[in-house]
């Protein structure tokens with residue numbers, strides 16, 4: 001489990017992470033979402049003890065990172081897959097990590113096998129494709145067989161096969177009971193893998209919950225009725241926000257389909273259609289983070 005409590009990081013006047021509190025439970029993949037510059041990497045760096053918080057705490061299984069005796073056995077991470085000495089072979093890179101962290105050499109062979117790099121183990125990491133580098137980064141994260149995994153944008157720049165591989169791996173790791181936190185700035189990408197979402201913008205928590213809870217955000221009720229104009233006024237009087245959908249169609253916001261149906265029945269209004277239109281996850285994400293985009297495009 002990862003726990004953030006009032007976590008804050010300031011760089012001069014800039015607040016990169018602002019009073020962030022949330023819990024990442026075990027046994028699930030949690031997507032850590034936010035537009036570019038939202039503070040995801042900074043928060044992850046503080047969880048990993050690479051940056052010191054200005055205020056607040058981040059703990060991994062109840063301890064701050066610097067209190068962990070064998071950190072790689074508790075939390076494995078991939079922040080920047082390219083951050084490997086280019087002249088070092090994949091095997092040597094993992095061997096060095098294993099030896100400096102008191103892990104058995106047998107683990108090096110095991111993780112190379114898990115990520116499908118056994119054949120390329122003797123090649124220099126500097127010559128690796130992005131996909132191979134990501135696999136090596138994941139191998140390093142898995143080296144200590146940790147119960148907690150933290151991956152920063154792991155599918156960035158991968159081909160479809162690589163994306164599918166990472167998704168399947170993350171789901172498998174969560175199914176084994178591990179805590180998996182994976183960041184992304186694309187909702188569509190996380191939606192296919194994550195069970196839960198934590199959404200941040202400008203360093204602050206915007207929303208969190210199970211993935212199904214987000215599709216309801218921004219849902220419109222579509223109503224078709226021959227009395228469109230009159231029923232629109234009646235809906236507005238009841239507190240709904242109504243937009244004309246063209247012809248006999250109304251798009252109702254802020255009132256559920258059952259409530260719209262009940263109002264129509266009470267008013268004796270004939271309905272041809274009454275449908276809840278769920279916003280896609282991507283729409284929900286854009287809606288939630290609209291005011292939190294650091295460099296939004298002018299509209």
Ligand SMILES: Nc1ncnc2c1ncn2[C@@H]1O[C@H](COP(=O)(O)OP(=O)(O)OP(=O)(O)O)[C@@H](O)[C@H]1O
Pocket residue numbers: 011014015016034035036037038039040041042043185294
């Ligand atoms: N070392 C630093 N010094 C000054 N500002 C920083 C530093 N590191 C991050 N920032 C700023 O903090 C904010 C959050 O950055 P961060 O990289 O954590 O965001 P992110 O959500 O990971 O974004 P991305 O998806 O683009 O990687 C940004 O405005 C960034 O410019």
